[in-house]
Amino acid sequence: MxxxxxxxxxxxxxxxxxxxxxxxxxxxxxxxxxxxxxxxxxxxxxxxxxxxxxxxxxxxxxxxxxxxxxxxxxxxxxxxxxxxxxxxxxxxxxxxxxxxxxxxxxxxxxxxxxxxxxxxxxxxxxxxxxxxxxxxxxxxxxPSGIAEQPSRALGRLSATRSRIGSNQTQILVRNPTPYHVSFRRAEVVAGEQSLDLGRGGMIEPFSSERWVLEGDVTGEPAELRMMVIDDHGGNRVQSVSL
Known part of the structure; x- marks a missing residue:
């Protein structure tokens, strides 16, 4: 058989x-x-x-x-x-x-x-x-000990931008909140210029991540724009100044 x-x-x-x-x-x-x-x-x-x-x-x-x-x-x-x-x-x-x-x-x-x-x-x-x-x-x-609401916590995300070499940009993203921050996509935006991270991901609570991008944006002000996933699976645009 x-x-x-x-x-x-x-x-x-x-x-x-x-x-x-x-x-x-x-x-x-x-x-x-x-x-x-x-x-x-x-x-x-x-x-x-x-x-x-x-x-x-x-x-x-x-x-x-x-x-x-x-x-x-x-x-x-x-x-x-x-x-x-x-x-x-x-x-x-x-x-x-x-x-x-x-x-x-x-x-x-x-x-x-x-x-x-x-x-x-x-x-x-x-x-x-x-x-x-x-x-x-x-x-x-x-856990029940977390009093801060997730929607308010997202406002405490921060990020900094620095150049690496001649044509790379490093983004350091800090998550000082007790929540995991999941996102579908993220990009660096300045005026009409943008650099796409090309991926989604998740940042753990009380932690930071470093992302290296090819190229840079020259306009000001620049910001990190993230498509964050909320508790219901919906999308929320969260912008963080750089």
Missing amino acids: RRILLLIALLSCQLMASVQAAIIMVGTRVIYDESSREVTLRISNTGDSPVVIQSWLDTGDTRSSPDTSDAPFAVVPSVTKVLPKQGQSLRMVFTGDAGELPTDMESVFFLNVLEIPSIRSEQVDQNKLVLLTRHRVKVFYR
């Missing part, structure tokens, strides 16, 4: 809409307040066939599996079937000791949802490539 070949494609949440993926997750991130008993995430199967999903959390290892899960969370149900054109709720429950996590800033974890498509009985004896899609979203654990 010929075996079905399985290829595991580890796809990020940006690839959820690919032709192989039937599962759609509501929201691009999860905020888990310390005071919450649980947080519910809704998923839907937009395909024409049932799929099985398996869910777990990790602390940042993109190669993690349910057996190596090292995050203090449980997902209920951890394995379930989702019928076509129907939905399923996943409940995330914090199972760790809140005292072992920072009390003055967010902690970030990652929820993995592995989508396993169904195989019809007549396909069992066929050579068939099956794509298993892994959806991966950030989970921010927010």
Whole structure:
């Protein structure tokens, strides 16, 4: 009997809409307040066939599996079937000791949802490539000791610009807030000139990052313009003077 070949494609949440993926997750991130008993995430199967999903959390290892899960969370149900054109709720429950996590800033974890498509009985004896899609979203654990609102905290971001060599610019971005700052894109702007970072990213709480760009802008005043992702997954333009 010929075996079905399985290829595991580890796809990020940006690839959820690919032709192989039937599962759609509501929201691009999860905020888990310390005071919450649980947080519910809704998923839907937009395909024409049932799929099985398996869910777990990790602390940042993109190669993690349910057996190596090292995050203090449980997902209920951890394995379930989702019928076509129907939905399923996943409940995330914090199972760790809140005292072992920072009390003055967010902690970030990652929820993995592995989508396993169904195989019809007549396909069992066929050579068939099956794509298993892994959806991966950030989970921010927010301790109750943080009093500052995220929207206000963004106003405290700061940045400085300096030249490196003859044709490079260094941007030092400081995040003095207790929140992770996630952004889809960022650019240095001065008048009609701009330099694109060409990528998104995330700046951890109470930390800084250095970015090196090719070229420079000569106009004044210059600013760092970031497309920041808010708690609901929406976009917010945040400008920081340089």
